[in-house]
Each structure stands twice: as C-alpha cells, then as structure tokens.
Amino acid sequence: MSSNLFARSIHDLTAAAWFGGSLMGAIGLNGAAAQAKDPVERASLSTIGWMRWAPVQAAALGLHVMAGLALKMGNKERELAQHGVARDSLIKAAVTLAGAGVTFYAGLLGKKVGKLAEEGAEGATEPSPTASDELKAAQMQLKCLQWAIPVFAGTTIVLGAKHGEMQRPENVLTGIRRRLSWS
Numbered sequence: 001m002s003s004n005l006f007a008r009s010i011h012d013l014t015a016a017a018w019f020g021g022s023l024m025g026a027i028g029l030n031g032a033a034a035q036a037k038d039p040v041e042r043a044s045l046s047t048i049g050w051m052r053w054a055p056v057q058a059a060a061l062g063l064h065v066m067a068g069l070a071l072k073m074g075n076k077e078r079e080l081a082q083h084g085v086a087r088d089s090l091i092k093a094a095v096t097l098a099g100a101g102v103t104f105y106a107g108l109l110g111k112k113v114g115k116l117a118e119e120g121a122e123g124a125t126e127p128s129p130t131a132s133d134e135l136k137a138a139q140m141q142l143k144c145l146q147w148a149i150p151v152f153a154g155t156t157i158v159l160g161a162k163h164g165e166m167q168r169p170e171n172v173l174t175g176i177r178r179r180l181s182w183s
Contacts, residue, residue, distance in 0.1 A: 007070040012160060014064035019153035021053055021060070022103070026146035029053075034123030043139075046124030047114030054107055061100050064156075068096065078167075083178035085166060092159040099152025106145040112138045 033046035072079070072089060079086045113124070116135040120128045125143035127136040 004071065004074045007067045007074065008164075010063055011067035011071060012157075014060040014067065015153060015157045015160060017060040018057065018064065018099075018103070019150055019157060021057055022146070022149040022153060025050060025053060026150065030124035030146065034126065039120030039122070039128060040118055042123055043113050043117040043121040043135075047110055047117060050107070050110045051114070057103065057107075061103065064096070065100070068093070081176050082166065083176070085163075088159065088162060088166070092156060092163070095152060095159065096156050099149065099156060102145055102152060103149050106142060106149060109138045109142050109145070113142065 029049045030046050033042050033049070036042045036045055075085070075089075079089060113121075113135065116132065116138070119131045119135050121131065121135070121139065122128050125139050125146060127139045131139070
C-alpha cells in the first residue's frame with residue numbers, strides 16, 4: 001500500500017470515528033442516560049461513558065491531523081498546480097481545527113457536569129429545575145455542542161470526499177488548465 005493511500009485511509013477512518021462516536025454519544029449514550037431512574041445517575045452515567053470514549057476520540061483526532069499533514073506533504077505539488085486544491089485544503093484544515101477545539105471544549109464541560117452530577121439532572125444535557133447556575137450553563141452549552149461536533153466532523157468528511165474527487169485524472173487536468181489560465 002502506498003504511503004499516500006495509507007494516510008488517506010487513516011485520515012478517513014479517524015474522521016469516521018470522530019463523526020460516528022459523537023453522533024452515537026449524543027443520541028445513544030445521552031439518550032440512554034436520561035432514562036435512568038435516579039436523577040443523580042443521569043448526568044453521572046453520561047459522563048462516565050464520555051470519559052471512556054475520550055481517549056479514543058483524542059487518538060482519532062490526533063491521528064486525523066497527522067494523516068492530514070502527511071497527505072498535505074504528499075500533495076504539495078498538486079496543491080500548487082491544480083486550481084482550488086490549496087483553497088479547499090485551507091478550508092478543510094480550518095473546519096477540522098475548529099471542530100477539534102469544540103470537541104475539546106465539550107470534554108471540559110462534560111467533566112464539569114460530572115463533578116456537579118450530585119445535583120441531579122433531567123438528562124445528560126437537560127438540567128433539573130433545582131440545578132445550580134453552573135450546572136445549568138454547562139449542560140445548556142453541551143446541548144448545543146453535542147450537535148455541533150458531528151456537523152464539524154461530517155463537514156470534514158464531505159471536504160475529504162471532495163478532495164478525493166479532485167484527484168480524478170479528468171479533474172486534475174481541468175484544475176491545472178484553470179490554474180494556467182489564471183496565471
């Protein structure tokens with residue numbers, strides 16, 4: 001397997017883990033935790049599940065960035081020669097880094113919710129009426145971020161697919177012709 005194909009595979013698989021894990025957590029884990037009979041367990045169980053996933057998520061994001069850098073190095077000539085590749089690479093990098101930042105911040109909020117879980121909750125991201133302002137704020141932010149993360153990850157996957165399409169020979173030739181006509 002060529003190094004570029006290996007990097008592309010790692011890049012795609014780690015983006016899929018980021019997307020699938022975050023979506024499953026928002027729907028499956030948080031939804032299941034909300035069904036716990038004890039209000040204290042609702043936020044606690046969700047936090048435990050997310051903390052078990054956190055090392056896998058961090059490894060996936062780290063490997064994703066490393067594979068992306070390897071792909072960038074392997075495609076630097078194409079980036080210079082083919083119209084749109086450099087721009088799309090920059091957009092994809094910005095989306096990925098923003099999404100990684102949001103994912104990291106959600107992890108910090110999740111830890112805060114875990115520390116305050118003894119206050120009880122309606123669900124993983126739904127505070128109880130008696131919750132402190134600190135817990136309410138963290139849960140309300142998590143409620144938004146749990147959907148923002150799969151949007152970032154999904155956008156990264158779509159942009160990766162666009163990059164793949166740009167590598168088709170007919171698209172490379174068209175992109176080079178466009179680049180030359182703009183020079």
